Amino acid sequence: MIRLDSVSKVYKTSSRPALENVSVEVDKGEFVFLIGPSGSGKSTFLRLLLREEVPSKGRVMVSNFDVAKLPRRKVPRLRQTIGCVFQDFRLLTNKTVAENVAFALEVIGKPKRTITKVVPEVLELVGLDGKADRMPHELSGGEQQRVAIARAFVNRPLVLLADEPTGNLDPDTSQDIMLLLERINRTGTTVLMATHDHSIVDSMRRRVVELDHGRVIRDDRRGVYGVGR
Numbered sequence: 001m002i003r004l005d006s007v008s009k010v011y012k013t014s015s016r017p018a019l020e021n022v023s024v025e026v027d028k029g030e031f032v033f034l035i036g037p038s039g040s041g042k043s044t045f046l047r048l049l050l051r052e053e054v055p056s057k058g059r060v061m062v063s064n065f066d067v068a069k070l071p072r073r074k075v076p077r078l079r080q081t082i083g084c085v086f087q088d089f090r091l092l093t094n095k096t097v098a099e100n101v102a103f104a105l106e107v108i109g110k111p112k113r114t115i116t117k118v119v120p121e122v123l124e125l126v127g128l129d130g131k132a133d134r135m136p137h138e139l140s141g142g143e144q145q146r147v148a149i150a151r152a153f154v155n156r157p158l159v160l161l162a163d164e165p166t167g168n169l170d171p172d173t174s175q176d177i178m179l180l181l182e183r184i185n186r187t188g189t190t191v192l193m194a195t196h197d198h199s200i201v202d203s204m205r206r207r208v209v210e211l212d213h214g215r216v217i218r219d220d221r222r223g224v225y226g227v228g229r
């Protein structure tokens with residue numbers, strides 16, 4: 001589903017590579033943690049998958065898309081196969097919960113009747129039924145992240161990328177969000193989550209890919225965050 005072949009990325013303004021000779025393969029339906037200290041290249045990894053950056057060297061595949069070679073007009077098609085969740089939720093503050101989720105479908109031209117049907121379904125899936133008409137500021141952080149997950153998932157993407165999705169949440173709320181991501185993963189969606197959260201990585205015992213200075217230094221099938229870090 002995701003494959004990086006000998007990928008390096010050197011940003012124009014930096015002499016040191018953000019990623020160096022990274023090869024990683026993620027199968028359909030896997031759940032993978034991407035860990036590593038600040039500046040190790042996690043966000044760069046995710047940005048390459050979205051074609052927000054192109055590699056300096058190597059090849060990036062997502063599903064059947066050869067990402068770096070994709071003509072500009074086909075980039076939206078790539079991005080429709082990928083849902084994204086961020087630490088800071090990134091909700092539209094002037095829209096209700098339901099409108100935030102609906103908007104993701106409107107922008108890709110889904111018919112109104114589909115939107116009316118699937119938005120309540122996905123809100124139920126994430127445990128927000130009954131909160132459809134709330135504004136984001138009327139929700140807790142955990143609830144806002146559920147809206148963001150609903151929005152990322154409503155189009156049933158093949159891949160869900162989560163960049164520090166629990167970074168602004170307390171431990172209990174973080175566990176709830178992880179249960180939700182597991183649930184989404186069980187539908188067959190491939191989940192790739194960048195995180196610094198030791199306790200979550202240790203409790204989930206999923207695949208762990210660790211980056212350090214842009215290199216993969218560990219790839220464990222059922223990993224933990226690491227001792228003494």
Ligand SMILES: Nc1ncnc2c1ncn2[C@@H]1O[C@H](COP(=O)(O)OP(=O)(O)OP(=O)(O)O)[C@@H](O)[C@H]1O
Nearest residue numbers: 011012013014018037038039040041042043044045
């Ligand atoms: N747009 C950019 N231009 C120049 N250098 C960049 C750019 N984005 C990232 N870098 C550099 O690339 C390296 C990797 O950064 P990246 O953001 O991928 O790391 P990260 O592991 O996601 O860090 P964090 O956990 O703090 O988000 C760092 O040295 C960073 O300074």
